[in-house]
Amino acid sequence: MPALLGLDPLRLDPHAQRTSAHPPSGRCPDAPCSDVLSPAECDRVRRLRCAGDRADFVAAHLLARLCAAQLLSIDTRELTINQVCESCGGPHGRPSLVGHPAVRLAWSRTRGIVAAAADRRPVGVDIERVASTAYGPRMYELALNPAEAHLVRSATDPDSAFVRQWVRKEALFKAGGAGPAGAAPGGALRFLDVSALPFESPTAERSQPDAAVVVGLHRLGRRCVLDWRGPDRGVLGTLVGEWVPHHVPVAFPDR
Ligand SMILES: [Zn+2]
Structure with missing residues (x-):
């Protein structure tokens, strides 16, 4: 097994990442992202009503750029x-x-934390917060296949188990599925079967207040499935790639 399990949490200040790629005039004077993001991205930022959502959006798109820049060794x-x-x-x-059609990008954001990945092979990442209110069996049946739902219902903490299965499926979907053929049926997360993957054991948790912690590394078809837990215990993430990545960039937007 490759010894490349270190997560590399990165405190990201969107303002520190500003560049002069776009002329500051004209684009979106209200948004601090105007000199980094494309006009289409700026337009989407402006449509978000909540300042926190805007910060998360900008951070996710910046982090994806940082991942790609590192991969390509460019600015x-x-x-x-x-x-x-x-x-x-x-x-x-x-x-x-x-200009870089071979590069695959993925990102995910949930309140106050974003994750991103870039690779020359299929890659997917997803993060979610375990909601304070219970999801419940009905949600399990709707979102999961019968085998997955059974595992979740039997888990010590069903809601955390549900979110773990969900982020795995989302990350796999973003990476184009688990099989050699690549694609998952359109939109059908239910058909991405992650029931073969074990849940992390409660003993895998460590108290690292500022760091995301890897809690599982699995194979599913040709994909590597890297499960991690955010610095906040309520945040679960999964990264899917074709090999174990060196690190998962995780950022905490300045909200
Ligand atoms: Zn659409």
């Missing part, structure tokens, strides 16, 4: 992220890098 200022929805043509959906 973030040279990178433009493009998103075109395959269904409606809107500026969301699977991201790509203009």
